[in-house]
Each structure stands twice: as structure tokens, then as C-alpha cells.
Amino acid sequence: MSSIGTGYDLSVTTFSPDGRVFQIEYAAKAVDNSGTVIGIKCKDGVVMGVEKLIASKMMLPGSNRRIHSVHRHSGMAVAGLAADGRQIVARTKSEATNYESVYGEQIPVKELAERIASYVHLCTLYWWLRPFGCGIILGGYDRDGPQLYMVEPSGVSYRYFGAAIGKGRQAAKTEIEKLKLSELTCRQGVIEVAKIIYGIHDEAKDKEFELEMSWVCDESNRLHQKVPDELLEEAKAAAKAALEEMDAD
Amino acid sequence: MDQSIQNDLNAPHSMGTTIIGVTYNGGVVLGADSRTSTGVYVANRASDKITQLTDNVYLCRSGSAADSQIVSDYVRHFLHQHTIQLGHPATVKVAANLIRLFSYNNKNMLQTGLIIGGWDKYEGGKIYGVPLGGTILEQPFAIGGSGSTYLYGFFDQEWKEGMTKEEAEQLVVKAVSLAIARDGASGGVVRTVIINSEGVTRNYYPGDALPLWHEELEPQNSLLDILSSSSSGPDMMIS
Numbered sequence: 052m053s054s055i056g057t058g059y060d061l062s063v064t065t066f067s068p069d070g071r072v073f074q075i076e077y078a079a080k081a082v083d084n085s086g087t088v089i090g091i092k093c094k095d096g097v098v099m100g101v102e103k104l105i106a107s108k109m110m111l112p113g114s115n116r117r118i119h120s121v122h123r124h125s126g127m128a129v130a131g132l133a134a135d136g137r138q139i140v141a142r143t144k145s146e147a148t149n150y151e152s153v154y155g156e157q158i159p160v161k162e163l164a165e166r167i168a169s170y171v172h173l174c175t176l177y178w179w180l181r182p183f184g185c186g187i188i189l190g191g192y193d194r195d196g197p198q199l200y201m202v203e204p205s206g207v208s209y210r211y212f213g214a215a216i217g218k219g220r221q222a223a224k225t226e227i228e229k230l231k232l233s234e235l236t237c238r239q240g241v242i243e244v245a246k247i248i249y250g251i252h253d254e255a256k257d258k259e260f261e262l263e264m265s266w267v268c269d270e271s272n273r274l275h276q277k278v279p280d281e282l283l284e285e286a287k288a289a290a291k292a293a294l295e296e297m298d299a300d
Numbered sequence: 301m302d303q304s305i306q307n308d309l310n311a312p313h314s315m316g317t318t319i320i321g322v323t324y325n326g327g328v329v330l331g332a333d334s335r336t337s338t339g340v341y342v343a344n345r346a347s348d349k350i351t352q353l354t355d356n357v358y359l360c361r362s363g364s365a366a367d368s369q370i371v372s373d374y375v376r377h378f379l380h381q382h383t384i385q386l387g388h389p390a391t392v393k394v395a396a397n398l399i400r401l402f403s404y405n406n407k408n409m410l411q412t413g414l415i416i417g418g419w420d421k422y423e424g425g426k427i428y429g430v431p432l433g434g435t436i437l438e439q440p441f442a443i444g445g446s447g448s449t450y451l452y453g454f455f456d457q458e459w460k461e462g463m464t465k466e467e468a469e470q471l472v473v474k475a476v477s478l479a480i481a482r483d484g485a486s487g488g489v490v491r492t493v494i495i496n497s498e499g500v501t502r503n504y505y506p507g508d509a510l511p512l513w514h515e516e517l518e519p520q521n522s523l524l525d526i527l528s529s530s531s532s533g534p535d536m537m538i539s
Contacts, residue, residue, distance in 0.1 A: 153397070153398070153401065154382065154394045154397055154398070155393050155394055155396070155397025155398075155436075156391065156393055156394060156397075159386065161387075162385070162386065194422055
């Protein structure tokens, strides 16, 4: 699957003989090395969760936010290089507010996803820019209902029922596929996402982690916000209990 | 006397006008007169002041004819682009917002009073007024133009929430004809445009289809009728 592209991988403006752009694939590897980020679309909204790997015990819990609100109705979780992610979030916020000033209504989530995807793709077209080393999960709730999009470093953007990026994405995707998303409410979705993240966290290989979750749903009045503290605690407790059950077997 | 006529002929075309937009249960009705004047000369007695912006959004224009035409052309262009990008029809609110951005940002150079009306699947029928300075106000009904000054009391009395399509159109036609009777800068025919979920209907009410108010003469179809119809000409000649 992966190969080194000796000679054809020095610039993002070079194709390899078999039609690949290696720099973009390497950028995707930067995303693969980061902590897992998950998003699911439930029947009444979108839930996103991040497995924040804690680099140092001296970091304050709750710092290093990985999920950002980009507008009242939508939020974005970033995996990969954090600084690149900051740039993309800033751009997205700007696109959203600019759209609203010109058109007088909130930017449709589909339009927002397309704009970020264009922006990410832009950086794969010029030799003097490098691709963004981030994968983005964008969740929003507009007139057409709740929607979930994922944008990859290549600039590709698709709409999903459930998406996962980062280290544990394969395991996460398997777990997400087991869920009946069309019947889940966001309240239930939050619990499920917590269970999945706790479940795929590799105790042996990785250090400790902190769970960060957000939602945008009918219950939150279609505003993107952090999952309320008591629900978050409930989710963490349920996830830990589920882990212990598994271990007990 | 000659000099004043000369000045008037070169004066900018202004649509001393009556324009109206009214929501009803299921859509909107837009109405306007058809007189475009340069001073006292009627440059166009059958103009169409209701312009299309998109399939589902129309605009009533008043004030300077040139200014309102250019604004509507620009907005039509941007709305078209926006519709392509979005993948489905633009909402009335977006059209109205684009209009007011032009009106507000160029307020020093423009003189236009506009009424935007249309139907979209999210909000239904909506009317937005964008008067001279570039304010935007969503209203259940809006009136504009020089003839509208005579209609404020009329609408206070006659306006009702949740009218049927027929009631709304009758109200609009009656109102425009009342304004035409009192305002020298409004006249000609009454045009209406009805927009709802089923589409757009244009109607035309020539002078002889309108009610008369207070001792006006019956409209004639042609001057020739007046001239050929026996001895005494009409009594309206006061030279």
C-alpha cells in the first residue's frame, strides 16, 4: 500500500510515473499519526469526539482545544499538525462570517465544506506551498438538517454518516458501522462516541488521553457547543464501565 | 415657458411611481403603475417596473430609472452565480440582502426605493422593503414611490393577515389605481406579478379595467373615437 517515491516525492507539483502525488500522501501520514477524531450524524444532530493524547503531565486539563466552533451552527475537529489546523479553523471562521455579511443568512454546511476543501486543495497546487498536514471533520446543522463532512489533506471532501481519522480510525470505523445511526439521538450518540474512543485507545502504546466532545443538535438549539459537563461525565463513566466489562471477559 | 420644457426633457428619467408588495396565504403579490416621467413629460406610459431577479424572486423599482435598473442587473448577476454555487434556488432573503448591500454602500450616488418579493421553500412568501438609504425591512406588506404617500391610510384600514390570492391581488390593483388617481407622477396601466409555490403569474390591467374615483372621465380607447363622436369635444380642454 505505501511505498517510497524516490525522486518523485520532492515537490507537491510532481506526479510519479504511476500517477500519484507523494507529498499529499505523506501529508496524510501526518494525520494518521495523530490521536483519533470521530464524528457521527445522529437523527437529530451531529456528535464529534477527540482522543486528545496528553503530551506532558504538566498540561492543564481542558487546554489544547481540538474542537472549534466555526459558526453558530457548525464546528470542526482537527487531526494532524496542530498549527496547520489553527490556520484552517481561522480561514473557515472567516469564510462563514463573510458569507453571512454578503448573503444575509448562515452559510449552508455543504458550502462551507466546499470552501475549506478548496482552500486545502489550493495548497497542493504550488511548489512554494506545502500541503496542510490535517484532516478535518466538520459537523453542522442548517436548513437541510444535520450534516457531517470530512476534508482530507488532498482537498477531497465527502459527506458522511460516520467518519474517523487518526491512529485508531480503522477500529473506530468498525465500531461506528455497528451503530444504528438513524435511530440514535445525540444524547445516546454522545455515550456511544465516548465508548468508542475509550475502546480504541491503546494503553500500551500511547500515553494518557483526555476526551473532548462537542455536539450540534435539536437539544442544543442547533448551536454548536461543548457537550454539557454532566452528560460528558455520564459518557465517560459509561465508557469506563464498558471497558471493564470487556476486560472482565 | 419653452425653457422650462427644454430643461424637463433633459431631466433624468424618474419613475414617480406607485409600487406595492403584499404577502398572502401562500405567496406574494407585487403591483406597480407604468408611468416613467422626465419632468412633466411622460417618457414611457407603459413601462414594466416589476423586474425579475430569479425564477422565484421579483423586484419593484422606484426612484431613478437608471439607478434601479443597474442595481437590479448587478444583483441578478450575483444571484445567478450564487444559485449555481448553491445548487438550488436562492432564498428571497438573500436576494433582498444583496440589493440592500448595493443600495447602502452606494447611497451617495443612488436614488432608488425598492421592494423585493418572492417565494422560497424555506420561508414561503416574503416581502422586503429597501428604501432610499439602504435599510432592509421585512414586512407583511410594503408600499413605495411617490404615489404611496396616498396609500398609508388606505392600507391601515384595508390590510388583513392571511388573505387569499384573489383578495390580495384585488387589494393591490385597487390601491395602485387609487394612487394613480391622486398622484400626477403615477399613471398608465397596473401590472401585477403573483409568486407562489406553483410559479409566477403576470397580470395586466389597462386603464379601462380600473375603477374610477370621483368624477374622472371614462377612459377612451382612442383619440379618434373622441374626435369622430359628434359635435362638442370633451370638456376637459382647459388651455
